[in-house]
Amino acid sequence: MFTGLSAFPLTPVTGSGIDTTAYARLVSRLAAAGVDSIGALGSTGSYPYLTRAQRAEAAKIAVDAAAGTPVLVGIGATATSEVLALAEDAQNAGAAAVLLAPVSYQPLTDDEVFGLYEDVTRELSLPLCVYDNPRTTHFQFSDELHGRIAALPNVGSIKIPGVPADAKARVDALRARILDTVTIGISGDAVAAEGLAAGCDVWYSVLGGLFPDAARAVMRDAAESERLRPLWDLFARHGSIRVVAAAATHLGLIGERVLPRPLRELDGAARREVIDTLRQLNL
Template sequence: MFTGLSAFPITPFSNEVIDFKSFEALIGNLTQAKVDSICAAGSTGLYPYLNRKELSQVAKATVEMAGNIPVMAGIGSLRTLDVLKNAEAVQQAGVSAVLLAPMSYHRLNDSEVYSLFDKVTAELSVPLCVYENPGATNFTFSNELYAEVTKLKNVAAIKIPGMPFETEEGDKKLAQLRELLPEHVAIGVSADKFAAAGMASGCDLWFSVLGGLFPKTVQAMILAAKTQTRSEAMAASSQFDQVWQLFARNRGGMRVMATAADILGYTEYSCIPEPLQPLIGEDRAQLELLLKQLQLG
């Protein structure tokens, strides 16, 4: 399942309750596009904001609606005990894999992160994807830690930041990881602005925020990355520079995608739980214009 497009849809809310009617429409959009996998309750899907019951409900609903498309679910939490309980809940819901980032309030060290993955993978019956998201977790994986963690039972993929692929550093990073990691471990790229370059460099899959709402657009960029030159793939991505700028101004793509879902009629106006808020003012107006101009699909 760790290939191609892994789409990260939002988890829509209405009056602080998960809006499963809207969620069904969002997942239906992904199944129609035949994405390679769906990450239910990823970071875009707000896993840290869901209690265990909500997480289980989202995972189960996604599995039921996804048909033969594999479903992965985020299980991160501050305490290892709660991560283990989350893992049990989503496995019972029928997911094909889990996504785990080392969440913290007090910054974690390498030993603590290794211990987290060691204890969680030992209890899993499905594959695990290691999620590196320094901007959210304040933790950066060293190559050495990746090498150790990916030796653990059930680790099948890693999700690395895309920023290094803005330059040749991304190619170097990918080559180093290929040398260090077991052959069966897939390497996926995130951060949509840089992900086309990452795919052109040889990453196995794209973990995409944009793809959670506009899968066909991301699928087209993946095809360009695989069949055209690196410069052509990056040119295809650069068409969406104003979208990437909105992502940057709003601390990631979640608020942008939640607002886009509202504009397109998938959800109600404010479809994310407080204190999170959708785009307003100039940013919302720009997004509305971009949705008309770019013909995202």
């Protein structure tokens, strides 16, 4: 399942919890659009801000609303015991795979991160995607560590951050360290076209979580990514989760206040800029 377009939707959160109706609507739109998989409870899905019960609820809603489209569920947490509990919840919800970042408070060593994945894969019956996201975890994977983790049972994909200018060399160096059965996926929408051209197998996409047709256009023609540059600039300035929340609200798919505090929605000039950019890009 770790190929093609993996679309990562928001998890709309109100003062009383997850907006289950809006969340199901977002997921069902993606299934109807024919995405290859749906990434529930990724970074755009606000997983670190939700309780275990809320995450279990979100996983079940996503699987039900996906109507057979494979759902990848984020299980990252600071304690291994909590990760294992979240993995059990994801499996019980019917997830097709799980996504795990090495979330931490104390800085982790390479051996501690390897131990996390070793402990989790030992108990796991689902495929696992390694989430390499140094911007949020502050942990830097080496290719050697990726190779060790990729050899563990049930590891099916590695979700890497944006690639440098020589993207092919980066992807080739990582691929030389991992099993042929493990795919490489690109995240960071602004550089997705470069990652795909360099040989990445899957795009783990924020854009795809709201605009799957636009994401597919980028996958067909790398020049389409440059056309979307104004949107990538907004992502860089405001954070993709805030921009996507403003866009989804403008489209009437979710309510006005949907980000878990302390996150704040865009207001005033910033929100108008998002709306103007959507109109400019015909999104």
